[in-house]
Amino acid sequence: xxxxxxxxxxxxxxxxxxxxxxxxxxxxxxxxxxxxxxxxxxxxxxxxxxxxxxxxxxxxxxxxxxxxxxxxxxxxxxxxxxxxxxxxxxxxxxxxxxxxxxxxxxxxxxxxxxxxxxxxxxxxxxxxxxxxxxxxxxxxxxxxxxxxxxxxxxxxxxxxxx
Amino acid sequence: xxxxxxxxxxxxxxxxxxxxxxxxxxxxxxxxxxxxxxxxxxxxxxxxxxxxxxxxxxxxxxxxxxxxxxxxxxxxxxxxx
Numbered sequence: 001x002x003x004x005x006x007x008x009x010x011x012x013x014x015x016x017x018x019x020x021x022x023x024x025x026x027x028x029x030x031x032x033x034x035x036x037x038x039x040x041x042x043x044x045x046x047x048x049x050x051x052x053x054x055x056x057x058x059x060x061x062x063x064x065x066x067x068x069x070x071x072x073x074x075x076x077x078x079x080x081x082x083x084x085x086x087x088x089x090x091x092x093x094x095x096x097x098x099x100x101x102x103x104x105x106x107x108x109x110x111x112x113x114x115x116x117x118x119x120x121x122x123x124x125x126x127x128x129x130x131x132x133x134x135x136x137x138x139x140x141x142x143x144x145x146x147x148x149x150x151x152x153x154x155x156x157x158x159x160x161x162x
Numbered sequence: 163x164x165x166x167x168x169x170x171x172x173x174x175x176x177x178x179x180x181x182x183x184x185x186x187x188x189x190x191x192x193x194x195x196x197x198x199x200x201x202x203x204x205x206x207x208x209x210x211x212x213x214x215x216x217x218x219x220x221x222x223x224x225x226x227x228x229x230x231x232x233x234x235x236x237x238x239x240x241x242x243x
Contacts, residue, residue, distance in 0.1 A: 035180070036176075036179045036190060037175070037176040064186070065184070065186075066184050066185075066186035068186050068187055069186070069187060069188065069189055110186055140190075145190075146189040146191060147189065147190070148184055148185060148186060148189065149179050149184040149186060150179075150180075
């Protein structure tokens with residue numbers, strides 16, 4: 001049985017200096033608007049809780065701004081830093097290879113929510129107490145990403161195998 | 163005038179998706195095909211469009227002015243639809 005280890009919301013997202021999703025409030029619901037043609041990325045930071053074990057799964061809750069056909073594709077990256085790691089946090093990043101998750105058919109009504117479950121096979125050897133960042137990027141270049149307009153991400157849940 | 167270059171057609175495809183006019187019932191490849199088709203149609207019918215403009219305006223207006231007027235007419239038709 002999986003255990004929720006982090007619930008990541010639009011309000012707590014962090015952004016790079018360029019090409020990031022727009023923070024929006026749609027019908028009183030905070031969300032992140034990921035463009036359909038420019039790859040946009042955001043991040044979340046947390047500390048891996050005690051008891052964490054196994055391979056993580058990320059669950060993306062999203063809805064489309066206007067599309068009712070086509071699919072979307074997201075890449076999720078993990079950067080896990082253990083105490084004493086030779087990672088210069090004020091000068092660079094050390095994300096593992098991204099994990100790709102797709103939904104080949106967005107909801108038939110814009111505004112309906114669906115979830116994409118992504119197994120984080122590449123999780124940078126994350127372990128309890130690690131300082132961890134998760135990146136989320138919509139990948140317009142992915143052949144599955146054919147839905148027009150913004151994809152609104154409502155939440156990102158991180159689960160482990162515990 | 164020739165058809166728009168690929169980068170311009172792609173820009174139309176990209177930019178319209180950031181507006182309220184983003185069509186949700188077709189996919190991105192289908193949208194691009196529509197952009198291409200409309201541009202090709204405009205190019206193919208440019209002479210016919212020009213002929214439709216009465217004289218002497220046809221010769222006294224330049225291409226940009228004729229295009230601007232076409233945009234205004236189409237835009238007003240869009241606003242009332």
